[in-house]
Every structure is written in structure tokens, then in C-alpha cells.
Amino acid sequence: MKTKTILxxxxxxxxxxxxxxxxxxxxxxxxDFSLTDASGKTHSLSQYxxxxxxxxxxxxxxxxxxxxxxxxNMQKLQQQYTGKGxxxxxxxxxxxxTEGNITPEQAQKIAESWKTHQTALLLDSEGKAGRAYGAKxxxxxxxVSPEGKxxxxxxxxxxxxxxxxxxxxxxxxxxxxxxxxxxxKPVTTPQTKPYGCSVKYKSS
Amino acid sequence: MIPASRVIACAIVCLSIFAVLxxxxxxxxxxxxxxxxxxxxDTNAVVPGKTFTVGLLLRMAPGWHTYWKFSGDAGLxxxxxxxxxPGWKIGEIQWPIPLKTIDPGDxxxxxxxxxxxxxxxxxxxxxxxxxxxxxxxxxxxxxxxxICIPGxxxxxxxxxxxxxxxxxxxxxxxxxxxxxxxxxxxxNVASASWSRTGSDLRLKVTSETLANFPTVDxxxxxxxxxxxxxxxxxxxxxxxxxxxxxxxSSEKNLSSVPGLVVFSQRPNEDDRAAWQxxxxxxxxxxxxxxVRGIFTFLLFGFLGGIILNLMPCVLPVIxxxxxxxxxxxxxxxxxxxxSGIAFAAGIFAWFIALALLLIVLKGAGREVTWxxxxxxxxxxVLALSVIVLVFALNLFGVFEISLPxxxxxxxxxxxxxKDDLGSFFQGIFATVLATPCTAPFLGTAxxxxxxxxxxxxxxxxxxxxxxxxAPYLLLSAxxxxxxxxxxxxxWMLHVKQFMGFLLLATLLFLLYVLGAQRGLEGAIWASCFLxxxxxxxxxxxxxxxxxxxxxxxxxxxxxxxxxxxASGIYFISGKFRSTTLASVGSxxxxxxxxxxxxxxxxxxxxxxxxxxxxxxxxxxxxxxxEANVLESAAVREAFQRHAIVKLKADWxxxxxxxxxxxxxxxxxxxxxxVLYPGKSEKPIVFPELLxxxxxxxxxxxxxxxxxxx
Numbered sequence: 001m002k003t004k005t006i007l008x009x010x011x012x013x014x015x016x017x018x019x020x021x022x023x024x025x026x027x028x029x030x031x032d033f034s035l036t037d038a039s040g041k042t043h044s045l046s047q048y049x050x051x052x053x054x055x056x057x058x059x060x061x062x063x064x065x066x067x068x069x070x071x072x073n074m075q076k077l078q079q080q081y082t083g084k085g086x087x088x089x090x091x092x093x094x095x096x097x098t099e100g101n102i103t104p105e106q107a108q109k110i111a112e113s114w115k116t117h118q119t120a121l122l123l124d125s126e127g128k129a130g131r132a133y134g135a136k137x138x139x140x141x142x143x144v145s146p147e148g149k150x151x152x153x154x155x156x157x158x159x160x161x162x163x164x165x166x167x168x169x170x171x172x173x174x175x176x177x178x179x180x181x182x183x184x185k186p187v188t189t190p191q192t193k194p195y196g197c198s199v200k201y202k203s204s
Numbered sequence: 205m206i207p208a209s210r211v212i213a214c215a216i217v218c219l220s221i222f223a224v225l226x227x228x229x230x231x232x233x234x235x236x237x238x239x240x241x242x243x244x245x246d247t248n249a250v251v252p253g254k255t256f257t258v259g260l261l262l263r264m265a266p267g268w269h270t271y272w273k274f275s276g277d278a279g280l281x282x283x284x285x286x287x288x289x290p291g292w293k294i295g296e297i298q299w300p301i302p303l304k305t306i307d308p309g310d311x312x313x314x315x316x317x318x319x320x321x322x323x324x325x326x327x328x329x330x331x332x333x334x335x336x337x338x339x340x341x342x343x344x345x346x347x348x349x350x351i352c353i354p355g356x357x358x359x360x361x362x363x364x365x366x367x368x369x370x371x372x373x374x375x376x377x378x379x380x381x382x383x384x385x386x387x388x389x390x391x392n393v394a395s396a397s398w399s400r401t402g403s404d405l406r407l408k409v410t411s412e413t414l415a416n417f418p419t420v421d422x423x424x425x426x427x428x429x430x431x432x433x434x435x436x437x438x439x440x441x442x443x444x445x446x447x448x449x450x451x452x453s454s455e456k457n458l459s460s461v462p463g464l465v466v467f468s469q470r471p472n473e474d475d476r477a478a479w480q481x482x483x484x485x486x487x488x489x490x491x492x493x494x495v496r497g498i499f500t501f502l503l504f505g506f507l508g509g510i511i512l513n514l515m516p517c518v519l520p521v522i523x524x525x526x527x528x529x530x531x532x533x534x535x536x537x538x539x540x541x542x543s544g545i546a547f548a549a550g551i552f553a554w555f556i557a558l559a560l561l562l563i564v565l566k567g568a569g570r571e572v573t574w575x576x577x578x579x580x581x582x583x584x585v586l587a588l589s590v591i592v593l594v595f596a597l598n599l600f601g602v603f604e605i606s607l608p609x610x611x612x613x614x615x616x617x618x619x620x621x622k623d624d625l626g627s628f629f630q631g632i633f634a635t636v637l638a639t640p641c642t643a644p645f646l647g648t649a650x651x652x653x654x655x656x657x658x659x660x661x662x663x664x665x666x667x668x669x670x671x672x673x674a675p676y677l678l679l680s681a682x683x684x685x686x687x688x689x690x691x692x693x694x695w696m697l698h699v700k701q702f703m704g705f706l707l708l709a710t711l712l713f714l715l716y717v718l719g720a721q722r723g724l725e726g727a728i729w730a731s732c733f734l735x736x737x738x739x740x741x742x743x744x745x746x747x748x749x750x751x752x753x754x755x756x757x758x759x760x761x762x763x764x765x766x767x768x769x770a771s772g773i774y775f776i777s778g779k780f781r782s783t784t785l786a787s788v789g790s791x792x793x794x795x796x797x798x799x800x801x802x803x804x805x806x807x808x809x810x811x812x813x814x815x816x817x818x819x820x821x822x823x824x825x826x827x828x829x830e831a832n833v834l835e836s837a838a839v840r841e842a843f844q845r846h847a848i849v850k851l852k853a854d855w856x857x858x859x860x861x862x863x864x865x866x867x868x869x870x871x872x873x874x875x876x877x878v879l880y881p882g883k884s885e886k887p888i889v890f891p892e893l894l895x896x897x898x899x900x901x902x903x904x905x906x907x908x909x910x911x912x913x
Contacts (some may be wrong), residue, residue, distance in 0.1 A: 025452070063346075063354050095308070099351040127309060136277040136311045154431075160280060162346065162354040186806060191452065193431045197352045198278035201309030 024133065026153060026190040030144040033129035035091065035122035038107035043089065043120050050146045052181060053087045054174065056118070057130065057199060059100030059138035060092075060110050063162040064196035068139060069114050071164040074156075078117035081178055088118040093130030098200035100138070101125055127201040137196035141174045145181065152177035154192030228261075231347070231355035238265050239347050243339070243359045244321070246377045249366035250337045253330040256369070257377060258294075258361060259321040260284055260343060268349045269315040272302035274425045276313035279352065282322060282345040289337065291329030298323045300383035301464060303472045304421065312434050314423055315348075321380040336364050385464045385478035389413075396481060398460040402884045405449040405458070406438065407481070409465055415442045417467035422447040423478070424463040432461055502667040509671020543627040544680020548673035550631020552666065559665035563658040581858070582721045585822070586730055586776070589714040592707050593734050594741060599704035602738075603745030631673070713822075720821030720856050726783040729775050736771035740764045794835070795844075799853035801861065808883045813848045813906060818866060818876035820855040825892060826875040833894040842903050848879075881906045 024031060030053075034044040045053065056074075059065050068074040078088050092107070094100035102110065107121050124130055133142060133153075143152035152173065159170035177187045228242030240263040247256040262270055262282065271279040286294050299322065302314040328337065339361040346354050388396065394411030407422065414420060422435040433450035440446075451458055460481075468476035597603065711734075719727035747760035797803070799816055807814045817834065819826040833839055843850060855862045855874050869876055869889060877890035879902060888902055 061351050063352055093309075131309060134310075136309065161344075162280070162352075186809065191431060193426075195280070196278060197348070198307055198311045198313065199309055200350060201307070201311070203308045 024150060026150050028150055030142070030148050030150050031129075031132035033124075033132060035124050035129055036104075037120040037122055038104045038111065040104065041120070043122060045089075045144065045148070048087045049148055051085060051087050052081075052146060052151075052178065053089060053144040054081065054178070055133065055135075055142040055144065056088065056090045057135045057138045057140040058090045058092045058121070059094055059197055059199070060102060060106075061099045062138045062197035065138050067162050067164045067167070068156060069116070071167055073164075073167050074139075075115055075117050077172070077175060082117055082119060084182065086178060086182075090116070090118040090121045091124050091129055091135075092122070093124040093127045093135060094200040095127060095202035096125050100197075100200055125202070127199070130199050130201065135194075135199055137194040138199060139196055140194045140199075143174065143177045143181065143187075151181055151187055152190050153194075155194045155196075158192075160195035229357040229359060231353070231357070233353050236265065238268055238353060239263065239270070239345065239355050241343055241345075241355075241357050241359060243341060243361040244373050244376065245361060245363055246371060246373055247363070247369045248372040249369040250328050250332065250363045251366060251369050252328055252332040254369070255325055255327040257323050258326050258339065259323045259373075259377065259380070260341070260359070261319070261321050261376070262316070262345065263319050264317060264347060265349075266318070268347050269303075269305070269313075269317045270320065270345045270347050272314040272316070272423075273297070273299045274314060274423070275346075276304075276315075277311045279313050279315060279348060280346040280354075283343065284322065284324070285342040287340045287342070288326075289339075291331075292339075293327045295325035298325075298384055300380050301385055301466055301476050301478045302423065304423065310434070321376060323377070323380060323384075332365050334365055336362050338362050383476075385466075385480045388479050388481060394479065396465075400459055400886070403451045405432075405451055405461060407447045407449065407460075408444065409447070410444045412443050414445060414467065417469065419468050419471050419473070420445050421466045421471070422449070422463055423466055424449060424461050426461050426463075430458055430461065435463075502663060505664050505667035506671035506674075509668040510674055541680045544676050546625070546627035547631040547676050547680075548669075550628040551673040552631075552669040553628070554632045555665040555669035555672075556662070559662045563661055582718060582726070582780075585714055585717050585721070586733075586780070589711055589718070589730065589734060590737055592711045592714065593737060596704040596707035596711065597738060597741045599707065600701055601745075603741050717822040717856070722780065722783040726780055729779040729783065733771050733775040733780070736767055736775075740767050743767075794840075796850050796852045799851035799862075801865070804851060804880065807849045807851075808880060811882065813846065813882060814851060814880045815843065815848050816851045816853055816876075816878045816880070818853045818855060818862065818871075818874045818878070820874045822856065823874045829875060829877075829894040833896050833899060836896055839896055839899050842900050846903050846906070848903065879903075879906065 030045060032045045034042055036042050060069075065074075082088050092100065092102050094102075102123065104123065107123060110116070111118075111121050122129070129135075133140075135142075139156050141152070141154065141156050142150060145151045154173060156174055157167070157170040157172045159166040173189055173192055176189065180187050228240055230237050230241070231239040242261050244259045244261055245256055246259070250256070260282070264270060271281050273281050275281050284297060288294060300316070300320060302316055305313050305315065307313070326339075340358060341361075342356070342358050344354070344356045346352050388394065389411075394409060394413065396410075397408050399406045399408075409420075420437070420440065424432050424435055426432045431452040433452050435447045435449045438446040438448045449461060463481050464478040465481060466476055466478040715727050715731065718730050722730075743760055743764050748757050748764070752760075796817070804814055804816065817826075817830070819830065853859075853862045853865070855866070866873065866876060869878065875892050877892075877894060879888040879890070881888065888906070890898060890902070
């Protein structure tokens with residue numbers, strides 16, 4: 001009887017541990033996911049093994065996301081690194097009915113009118129991928145190494161403001177992490193505190 | 205009928221209300237008012253020099269919120285930038301205790317709903333003209349519901365200037381003052397203790413007050429660069445709560461996080477109160493550096509001072525002084541005591557001067573560390589070499605030191621006084637030589653003193669001076685013990701000359717340090733200068749004597765001055781100065797590698813254990829440890845067997861990166877020995893005097909711990 005109680009407690013504790021949405025630590029294996037893009041095509045992380053992958057959490061209504069798209073900063077980064085063979089996956093994990101959730105049609109429209117250059121804009125309205133990565137903000141950035149390990153996670157840059165005028169004076173951590181990784185060097189700043197709007201997850 | 209006076213009174217009141225009526229601004233979004241912002245003051249007029257409180261009042265539309273100083277997983281804190289007339293001073297923002305919101309996806313944010321008043325103390329200058337004071341602030345905020353909208357406003361606050369003032373907006377300010385966190389109460393009310401295992405911080409709060417509040421929470425206020433997870437409650441009893449805070453950034457030295465311990469009847473209740481947790485100094489990372497009382501440290505300082513007498517670098521001076529005592533043994537007790545006191549005064553003078561210098565430098569924001577911070581400066585070592593050489597030549601009898609007659613006449617009327625002055629300077633000389641010998645006790649004591657106030661630094665140094673001079677005072681006060689010393693005689697001349705060789709040995713050590721700092725060339729140029737100094741000393745002894753003719757003396761004095769100045773300019777400000785800092789790599793032997801913080805990080809990332817030896821060429825304790833322990837066959841073999849990477853951090857030239865690390869470990873100087881067992885484990889700090897067994901033991905224990913993981 002007693003053993004059973006203890007076992008129940010342990011199981012409960014383990015369950016809590018699993019459902020606490022803390023980001024997986026830097027250096028650990030990046031959780032795999034499989035999501036569809038605006039055209040209905042499926043993309044999984046595992047299919048890009050062997051390449052550097054950037055994950056970018058997205059919300060078209062969020063002023064912090066608009067900061068980087070309105071200024072063209074995000075598009076420039078996407079173009080620069082996809083040009084170097086990096087896979088760039090933009091993920092929208094906002095739940096249906098919340099601001100920032102987008103339908104495939106809206107996704108296509110945004111990609112066109114914002115002239116984005118990501119490999120794919122993925123829809124995650126169930127929030128599965130977002131929760132697996134403990135992504136709490138938009139934008140939240142993750143860099144995955146060709147071995148499938150997390151090489152960087154956190155903010156896009158050093159100035160936590162919605163003001164595009166701050167971009168030229170800030171350090172872009174994603175760019176730094178990619179440049180160092182591509183040059184075969186260890187990442188100097190592998191983790192920062194992300195900033196931005198919260199991801200509006202579906203209640204579980 | 206309303207009396208005219210009432211009308212006037214009403215008009216005045218209305219006008220004064222109008223005068224303090226703030227100009228608010230509102231933020232609208234899709235036709236809806238989201239935030240109304242205005243500046244308020246807790247007074248109706250500005251009185252010159254009298255501090256009052258200003259507040260930014262933000263009124264949010266229902267469901268919308270702005271953020272606390274630490275916004276949590278999303279959002280941004282509200283920002284205020286004041287544009288004040290010259291002479292005005294503004295304090296920090298006083299943030300009321302926020303509300304904690306948990307959204308799906310485990311997103312925790314800290315902010316304010318409906319309304320918040322962010323207060324700041326403001327002080328006008330002592331002199332103001334009679335025109336109204338115009339204060340203005342640029343305000344930026346982020347307001348969120350399901351979506352976030354940034355808002356900003358430039359707000360004005362105009363207040364009349366007067367000699368008296370009355371409170372204004374009393375209720376509002378009282379309400380928000382009541383919501384401010386309180387300072388941590390005294391230890392009789394509540395205690396807080398931090399511990400860290402791996403990447404988990406734990407805070408234990410014990411207080412009877414907790415019993416009255418069913419809800420207790422911890423709101424963290426992590427400093428720049430630190431990323432912490434959500435605090436959780438590990439355990440809760442009536443009067444004790446243990447919080448668990450995961451550290452997500454690779455912050456190795458984080459041993460606590462500032463924040464608020466918030467308690468209330470129910471979560472986010474309006475009756476919530478909070479205690480502020482101040483950050484204790486980051487000492488627990490230094491391994492074993494428990495907070496000791498100030499008196500314990502002063503005692504350590506005193507003991508350290510006594511031990512300084514036994515250090516090899518003071519030994520020659522000790523002999524000199526003991527030699528002096530022998531000379532005095534034939535004289536009266538009073539004279540002996542007097543010279544002892546003079547010697548002690550010299551020691552005190554030097555330490556007090558050093559303490560004052562450190563306090564001044566510390567105030568100037570310079571990074572200064574003890575344990576031979578002077579020895580990291582090549583010119584200090586050079587100056588010391590000159591002093592030691594001149595002393596040696598004097599002992600050999602090349603020249604006699606005699607103060608100029610005018611000075612003697614002016615300052616000293618009796619020969620006794622001259623002796624005392626000599627003792628005084630010997631006291632200073634002894635302490636100058638003692639500084640690089642950071643004896644084990646002294647290290648801890650000074651490390652503590654450095655983070656302290658000027659008064660404590662000063663008392664620390666005085667304690668060391670007292671320790672160092674104690675044996676001399678004792679011997680001079682108890683000349684009975686001197687009776688056992690041999691009687692003066694011709695043998696004294698031989699002893700004196702032999703002492704000269706001891707000083708020359710000290711000189712060799714100093715030249716070795718110079719070589720380590722400036723390379724072989726630097727040491728040679730310094731030696732050239734020393735050679736000419738020797739010639740100058742010889743000329744002084746041979747030609748500038750009381751028996752020599754006035755002309756000879758004059759010519760000799762000029763020649764000596766020219767020789768010293770010319771060689772100083774040519775060898776020191778010319779040749780020696782152009783030598784570059786010697787590279788650290790050239791001093792590495794065996795399987796040691798150059799330490800850099802990146803290197804350490806890289807080795808730890810690869811899963812290696814790393815041993816770091818913080819050393820310097822001039823540090824004798826370091827040399828002793830290296831020769832007897834680190835380079836001994838048993839220890840070398842053990843390092844190899846456990847595959848431990850050995851890094852040497854060379855502080856000979858006072859590398860600022862290493863200085864900073866030493867400070868992190870609470871050490872003012874070298875030696876410091878640290879074993880980093882692995883990435884996520886606490887570094888192990890060894891004592892300053894190493895033994896083979898302590899190293900072997902720790903290595904064994906660490907590799908066992910690593911293997912069992």
C-alpha cells in the first residue's frame with residue numbers, strides 16, 4: 001500500500017516534470033516536430049538533419065515581430081543565411097481565436113506582402129512544437145546544429161524594445177551564433193532571455 | 205448671497221487645483237482608450253531643497269496590463285526618462301508589488317492591471333526662483349491584453365514654487381506606498397538562506413509571519429544576463445518555505461537572485477505584502493568562504509601580520525633588525541624601547557599610507573588588488589631593486605649613510621633621534637618587502653576587507669601592522685629576552701657584511717621578477733642602471749667624505765647626480781621602457797598550458813576536469829607550492845592518471861582578466877588554486893599553502909564523483 005502511494009507520487013512528479021514547459025537546455029537534442037506550411041506541405045525537423053536550422057516563433061500582430069519585419073531586418077537575415085544553406089523555419093504557435101493565429105491563406109498573404117525569405121512558414125495552432133521548445137515569446141529564436149543539437153536559444157538581439165530604431169545599435173545573437181557555428185567555432189553566447197509578446201497557446 | 209470672500213477663497217482653491225492639475229495623455233487603439241498616463245506629485249507646491257514624490261499614474265482599460273521592473277516571460281517594463289531643470293535630482297522608480305499572471309504554455313508575467321502609480325523621489329535645488337517648476341518626462345510602456353501595443357507619451361508636471369507646501373493626492377500616494385515591498389526584516393523576524401546544487405538555486409525562508417499567510421510566492425528580479433526559470437515551492441510548513449529556482453543561463457557564479465518574497469491571503473490579493481531579498485555578496489561560489497565576523501577578520505589580520513615576519517622576503521630585514529637589537533643590547537632599556545616603537549611606527553605608517561592609497565584608488569573606481577599589486581608594476585620592482593642594492597652596498601661598507609648636516613640640525617637635535625628615524629625607515633622598508641607574501645590568513649582577511657567600507661579597510665591594515673610589529677615591540681619592551689643575545693664585538697662587522705649578501709640574494713629575486721615581466725633584455729637594462737648606481741654609491745663613499753676638500757666634494761656630488769640622472773634617462777626611460785611585456789607562454793614548462801577564460805570554458809564543454817594555478821613570478825608562496833607539490837612526481841602522475849587539464853594563469857604583470865577572476869573568488873592576490881571538476885559542478889578551491897595529500901585526496905574524490913555519474 002505504502003509503496004503504491006510512493007509510486008503514485010513519483011509518477012505525478014515525473015508527469016509535472018514532463019509538462020513543465022521549460023526550454024530544453026542548450027546542447028541537448030532539439031525535439032523533433034512535424035508541421036504543415038501554408039501550402040499544406042509537411043516539414044519535420046528530422047528531414048533537415050545535416051543542416052543548420054533556425055526556428056523563429058512568429059506572430060504577425062506582435063509589435064516586437066513587426067519591429068524586425070517592418071524594418072526588413074528579419075527578411076535580410078533569412079535571405080542571407082538560407083543563401084548559405086541554412087534552413088529557416090518560421091513557426092506560428094498561437095491558438096485559434098487568439099490574435100496572431102493565422103490560417104494557411106493568411107500565411108501565404110503575409111509571406112508575399114512582407115517579402116519574407118524563410119524556407120517555410122509553419123502553422124502550429126495546437127502549440128505542440130512551441131511547447132516542446134518552451135517557446136514563450138515572439139520572436140523566440142533557436143539555432144539547431146546539423147547533429148540536431150540546440151546551439152542557441154533566446155532573443156534575436158540585445159535590445160529588448162519594440163522600437164526598430166534600436167536595431168542598428170544592438171547585437172544580433174542569431175547572426176553571431178550562425179556565423180560562429182558556420183566557421184566551426186563554439187557559440188560565445190549560447191543562451192539569452194528572449195523578449196517580445198507571449199505566445200498565445202491553446203489552454204491544455 | 206455668497207460673501208465675496210468665499211468667492212475669492214473658492215477661486216484661489218480652484219486655481220490652485222488647476223495649477224496642480226496634471227496634463228494627462230491617453231493611448232487609443234482602434235478607437236478605444238487603452239492607457240491614460242499622467243504625472244502627479246504628493247505636494248501642491250515645490251519648496252526649494254525639499255524632497256517630494258512624483259508618480260506616473262497609468263490607468264489601463266479593463267483586461268489590459270502594463271509590466272513590472274521584471275516583466276517575466278513576455279512584455280517590457282515601463283520606462284521613464286525625466287527632463288529636469290538643472291540642479292534637480294530624481295531617485296529610482298519605486299515599483300509596487302506586481303500581480304503574477306500565468307497564461308497557457310506556462311507563461312508567467314508580472315504586471316499591473318487597471319491602475320498603477322510608479323513613484324520616484326525628487327529633490328529640487330536649494331535655490332529656485334519664483335516661477336513655477338516645469339518637470340517633464342518621456343514615458344514608454346507596453347500594454348497587453350491578448351495582444352501587445354507599445355505606447356509612449358511626453359508628460360508635463362507644473363508646480364508653483366513656494367516657501368510652504370501642503371500634501372496633495374494623499375489617498376492615491378498612500379495606497380501605492382502601502383503596496384511597496386518592504387526591506388528584509390531583522391534576523392529575529394525572518395531569515396533567508398541560499399544554496400545551490402548544479403543549476404538549481406534554493407532559497408529557504410523561515411519566519412513566524414508566514415504562518416498568517418496561506419499564499420507565499422517568490423517574484424525574481426534577475427540581474428542583467430541571468431536567465432532564471434520559474435520559482436517553484438519545494439516545501440512549505442507553517443513558518444518555513446523553500447523555493448526552488450532553476451538557473452537557465454550558463455551563469456556559473458550565480459549563488460542568489462534578488463527578488464521579492466510575496467505573501468497574501470490568496471494569490472494576487474490586494475492585501476499582498478512583500479519583503480525585498482537583497483543580494484548577498486557572491487561569496488559562496490568561492491567554495492569555503494563563510495561570512496566571518498569583523499573581529500575574526502581583524503584577528504586574522506593580526507596573526508597574518510605576525511606571520512609576515514617569517515616570510516622569506518622579510519627575512520633579510522628581520523636579520524637587520526635583530527642585528528640592530530644586538531647593537532642596542534648594551535644601551536639603556538628606554539632607548540631600546542624607543543627604537544622598537546619607532547620601528548613599529550614605520551610599519552604602521554606604511555600600512556596606513558597603503559590603506560589610504562587603496563581607499564583613494566578604490567574610490568576612483570580602479571581595480572586594485574593586494575598581494576603585491578605593486579609587484580605587478582615593473583617600475584615598483586625596479587625601485588625596490590635600487591633600494592636593496594644601495595642597502596647591500598652600505599652593509600659592505602662601500603659608503604656610509606649620513607644625513608646632510610642641515611637636515612640633521614633641523615630635524616634631529618640628538619643622536620638618539622637619529623637612531624629612531626633610522627628605525628622608523630627600517631620599519632617602512634620591512635613592510636615594503638613583506639607585501640607580496642600573502643600569508644594564508646592574510647589572504648582571507650584582506651579578501652574580506654576589500655569588499656568593505658574605507659573604515660574597515662583601514663582597521664584591517666592597522667591590525668596587520670599591529671601583528672607585524674608585535675614581536676619587535678615585545679622584544680624592545682622586554683629587553684630581558686635580549687640578554688640572551690650575544691654581546692657586541694668585532695664579529696658584528698662580519699655579520700653586517702654577510703647581511704649584504706642576503707640582500708644581494710633578494711636583489712637576484714627582484715631581477716628574476718623583472719626578467720619575468722620584461723624579458724632578459726629588461727633585466728639586463730635594469731642591471732646596467734644598477735651598476736651605475738653602485739658606482740655612484742662608491743663615489744659617495746670614496747670622495748664625498750667629511751675629510752675630503754670642498755672642491756672634491758662639490759665635483760663628486762655633481763658627477764654622482766649626473767651619473768644617476770643620465771643612466772636613469774638612458775637605461776630606464778629609454779631602453780627599459782621600450783622592452784615589451786614578456787609573453788606568458790615562454791614561462792610555461794611541462795604539460796601546463798596558458799589559461800584564458802575561453803580556454804577553460806572550452807575544456808569544460810568537452811567534459812574535461814581542469815586545474816587552474818593562479819601564480820606570478822614574484823610570488824614566493826606560489827614557487828614553493830609549485831616546486832614541492834604541483835611538480836612533485838606523485839602529483840604530476842595523479843594529474844595525468846585522472847586526465848586533468850592543467851592551466852596556468854600568470855598574474856606577474858597584473859593581467860586585468862585574472863585580477864577580476866581572483867576577485868570573484870574573493871582573493872586579493874595569488875596564489876589561488878582551483879579545480880573545476882566539470883561543467884555543472886562547483887569549483888573546488890584549495891588553500892594557499894598546498895600539501896601533496898590535499899591535492900591527491902581531492903583528485904581522487906572528484907574522479908570518483910565523475911565516474912559515479
